Amino acid sequence: MARAKSRDEEGVSGSSVSPRLTMPGPAFRPGDRPDFSEVDTFAPGACRRPQVNEPAESMSELATGLVRVLDDEGRASGPWDPHLDAPTLRAGLRAMMLTREFDRQMMIDQRQSKASFYMQCTGEEAIACAFHSALRPGDMNFPTYRQQGLLVAAGYPLELMMSQVYSNETDPLRGRQMPVFYSAREYGFFSISGNLATQFVQGVGWAMACALRGESSIAASWIGDGATSETDFFSALVMASTYRAPVILNVVNNQWAISTSESVARGLAPTFAARGRGFGIASLRVDGNDYLAVHGAAAWAAERARTNGGPTLIEWVTYRAAAHSSSDDPSGYRPGDEAAAWPFGDPIERLTRHLLRTGGANEADVEALREEVVRDVRAAQVEAQSHGTLKQGPAPSPREIFEDVFKEMPESLASQEREAGY
Amino acid sequence: MVQAIRDAHAVMMERDESVVVFGEDVGYFGGVFRCTQGLQQRFGENRCFDTPITESGIVGAAVGMAAYGLRPCVEIQFADYMYPAYDQIVSEAARLRYRSAGDFTAPLTIRMPVGGGIFGGQTHSQSPEALFTHVAGLTTVMPSNPYDAKGLLISAIEDDDPVIFLEPKRLYNGPFDGRHDTGLMPWSRHELSDVPEGYYHVPLGSAAIRRPGSDVTVIAYGTMVHVALAAVHDTGVDAEVIDLRTLIPLDLTTIIDSVSKTGRCIVVHEATLTSGFGAELTALVQQHAFYHLAAPIERVTGYDTPYPHSHEWSYFPGPERIAKALIRVMQA
Ligand SMILES: Cc1ncc(C[n+]2csc(CCOP(=O)(O)OP(=O)(O)O)c2C)c(N)n1
Ligand SMILES: [Mg+2]
Numbered sequence: 175m176a177r178a179k180s181r182d183e184e185g186v187s188g189s190s191v192s193p194r195l196t197m198p199g200p201a202f203r204p205g206d207r208p209d210f211s212e213v214d215t216f217a218p219g220a221c222r223r224p225q226v227n228e229p230a231e232s233m234s235e236l237a238t239g240l241v242r243v244l245d246d247e248g249r250a251s252g253p254w255d256p257h258l259d260a261p262t263l264r265a266g267l268r269a270m271m272l273t274r275e276f277d278r279q280m281m282i283d284q285r286q287s288k289a290s291f292y293m294q295c296t297g298e299e300a301i302a303c304a305f306h307s308a309l310r311p312g313d314m315n316f317p318t319y320r321q322q323g324l325l326v327a328a329g330y331p332l333e334l335m336m337s338q339v340y341s342n343e344t345d346p347l348r349g350r351q352m353p354v355f356y357s358a359r360e361y362g363f364f365s366i367s368g369n370l371a372t373q374f375v376q377g378v379g380w381a382m383a384c385a386l387r388g389e390s391s392i393a394a395s396w397i398g399d400g401a402t403s404e405t406d407f408f409s410a411l412v413m414a415s416t417y418r419a420p421v422i423l424n425v426v427n428n429q430w431a432i433s434t435s436e437s438v439a440r441g442l443a444p445t446f447a448a449r450g451r452g453f454g455i456a457s458l459r460v461d462g463n464d465y466l467a468v469h470g471a472a473a474w475a476a477e478r479a480r481t482n483g484g485p486t487l488i489e490w491v492t493y494r495a496a497a498h499s500s501s502d503d504p505s506g507y508r509p510g511d512e513a514a515a516w517p518f519g520d521p522i523e524r525l526t527r528h529l530l531r532t533g534g535a536n537e538a539d540v541e542a543l544r545e546e547v548v549r550d551v552r553a554a555q556v557e558a559q560s561h562g563t564l565k566q567g568p569a570p571s572p573r574e575i576f577e578d579v580f581k582e583m584p585e586s587l588a589s590q591e592r593e594a595g596y
Numbered sequence: 597m598v599q600a601i602r603d604a605h606a607v608m609m610e611r612d613e614s615v616v617v618f619g620e621d622v623g624y625f626g627g628v629f630r631c632t633q634g635l636q637q638r639f640g641e642n643r644c645f646d647t648p649i650t651e652s653g654i655v656g657a658a659v660g661m662a663a664y665g666l667r668p669c670v671e672i673q674f675a676d677y678m679y680p681a682y683d684q685i686v687s688e689a690a691r692l693r694y695r696s697a698g699d700f701t702a703p704l705t706i707r708m709p710v711g712g713g714i715f716g717g718q719t720h721s722q723s724p725e726a727l728f729t730h731v732a733g734l735t736t737v738m739p740s741n742p743y744d745a746k747g748l749l750i751s752a753i754e755d756d757d758p759v760i761f762l763e764p765k766r767l768y769n770g771p772f773d774g775r776h777d778t779g780l781m782p783w784s785r786h787e788l789s790d791v792p793e794g795y796y797h798v799p800l801g802s803a804a805i806r807r808p809g810s811d812v813t814v815i816a817y818g819t820m821v822h823v824a825l826a827a828v829h830d831t832g833v834d835a836e837v838i839d840l841r842t843l844i845p846l847d848l849t850t851i852i853d854s855v856s857k858t859g860r861c862i863v864v865h866e867a868t869l870t871s872g873f874g875a876e877l878t879a880l881v882q883q884h885a886f887y888h889l890a891a892p893i894e895r896v897t898g899y900d901t902p903y904p905h906s907h908e909w910s911y912f913p914g915p916e917r918i919a920k921a922l923i924r925v926m927q928a
Contacts, residue, residue, distance in 0.1 A: 197642075355717070369676070400648070403648030433646075438648050506625060564906060590899045596910060
């Protein structure tokens with residue numbers, strides 16, 4: 175979707191051609207009418223599905239294709255269709271709807287000063303929710319702040335997520351972390367760092383540890399399009415490549431990194447998936463707004479990793495429909511109607527259409543789900559708020575500031591705690 | 597203060613074609629704190645541009661450009677994110693002149709917001725100045741007001757060696773004195789918000805006395821200057837408050853003259869205590885003013901923990917903690 179303003183023509187002066195820098199940017203800025211008709215959307219079935227143990231070189235075209243299963247009318251087709259049964263799909267739809275409702279409510283609570291900050295994943299729910307359903311207990315995710323869907327799909331208690339967001343008395347992280355920087359080892363969710371990309375290579379290390387111990391558990395690293403520019407992204411690729419680690423390297427390309435378009439991180443490469451090819455890593459580019467394609471691709475990569483086929487890099491193509499965070503206002507850098515113009519639609523609408531079309535659910539079922547997720551979020555919110563919100567009600571003790579710096583508190587810190595007198 | 601920082605950029609970009617400005621979200625959007633707003637529109641994409649999210653890339657490229665002869669002024673979005681660039685700063689920018697015997701130099705400025713007070717938790721609140729002052733070859737600056745921010749940034753860009761320019765983010769929109777539960781005061785009501793148009797500079801390596809006094813010297817920089825002044829006001833102690841403005845090179849003369857006069861000294865910073873810049877200041881004061889001291893030198897700083905999120909006001913070394921230290925040294 176990017177426009178790269180090439181200055182090639184201007185660079186021609188007389189008989190010599192002198193170099194000029196290219197300054198990549200988004201296709202559209204505020205005031206432009208977003209038009210994605212040039213974007214190649216690929217038909218479901220356009221990409222072949224290799225055997226999970228095929229060598230990476232044999233599938234290099236998949237890094238520039240687009241794995242899809244659902245078409246615009248909600249029909250599923252092609253080799254990547256995971257053929258999930260209706261109850262599984264309804265559970266998937268529910269997880270996505272619950273994630274969206276959770277985000278909606280937390281955003282409101284943030285605006286009411288019950289939380290200091292919040293980040294939504296609107297439009298990206300299919301990626302985390304369907305990915306989760308392709309993993310096994312014992313696998314570990316190394317997420318970014320935008321994979322709350324992994325926790326929701328895993329059935330992590332919503333009220334605990336909210337308590338973390340509110341930094342209240344039952345916050346599992348005791349007020350130490352900003353909202354959404356969850357940690358939930360038992361749910362396969364590694365502690366989130368604010369420093370971009372650091373987790374991407376740590377996931378490779380976890381996968382290496384699994385293999386060193388001879389276990390069939392795997393790891394999944396997560397990163398955004400923008401953060402792939404960090405050195406840790408490339409460190410992860412090289413470590414995964416060198417040791418053939420059982421890891422899935424997920425790049426969520428939601429087109430934006432705050433105000434910066436994905437093209438700035440991608441540069442001259444055709445896609446983010448193509449980054450894997452130079453490392454000999456199997457690389458897929460997948461429609462991230464297509465629940466079935468996400469599940470199909472994730473299951474493929476997980477099996478490849480578990481059966482000693484090595485790492486897979488997956489670029490999930492999606493769109494960040496909401497602001498970067500509660501501190502951001504995208505109207506300053508992109509057209510307001512860009513999300514609506516995005517050619518891959520909305521993941522919840524697309525799976526709903528599929529379920530309605532195939533008889534996996536009817537209108538009444540979908541309506542019931544809608545009401546159910548609102549009720550669930552509301553109930554969790556009442557429960558969580560009974561334990562306080564950022565500035566009101568019970569809170570973790572300020573003594574928590576001093577705990578967990580070390581396993582045993584050194585005397586130097588103990589004396590600071592005494593001086594503080596909390 | 598945001599306006600003053602923008603102004604400094606614009607003044608230098610106007611005066612010197614070799615000044616280029618870049619960083620994450622710095623170009624089109626003008627920076628997440630809006631410190632570079634309007635520069636791309638005014639000077640074009642070749643002078644002010646967005647970069648990929650790679651701090652090592654930003655600083656590494658800036659070193660190369662600076663060695664060539666440009667004067668890059670780059671932004672790291674939060675100081676907490678400078679670590680991927682630390683190798684380029686410490687091993688490269690800081691030592692280029694030394695290791696090449698002046699054959700190559702690195703006249704670049706690296707700006708970054710520091711400090712807490714915005715509920716930013718451990719990755720949007722750090723004050724890593726001691727990680728820079730410990731490195732031979734780096735100049736480290738931290739302004740406390742708009743006038744100095746503009747004048748010091750101009751000096752930083754003009755300097756022929758690498759300068760780390762730390763911007764207390766809590767001061768971007770007003771002179772924060774540590775009283776977080778009272779309303780925000782805008783800069784317009786502060787005397788040092790009067791920023792002259794056009795070119796002027798505040799020299800690197802010169803401290804300012806913000807409040808003359810005779811009983812105790814309080815050494816501070818950045819946000820803590822305002823917090824210290826509030827504590828002095830609360831206690832009524834006749835303290836002399838020094839705003840360092842530049843940490844390295846340090847204006848030792850101003851410090852020693854003051855402590856020699858007052859005989860007491862408190863050092864204040866928001867960064868963690870152990871091996872903080874306060875340790876250096878304390879050592880220097882005891883070395884150069886030992887015989888004038890009537891009380892042990894006290895440090896009031898952040899605790900030796902990561903910056904907490906919800907309890908940040910229990911962590912922040914606010915006016916009450918400074919006031920207690922003032923009273924202690926006065927009673928000693
Ligand atoms: C090392 C580091 N540099 C900069 C930042 C500031 N920052 C936070 S999120 C973000 C954009 C990330 O974009 P992307 O990777 O595309 O993820 P998305 O937010 O789109 O999910 C930036 C620059 C950071 N957190 N860490
Ligand atoms: Mg992104």
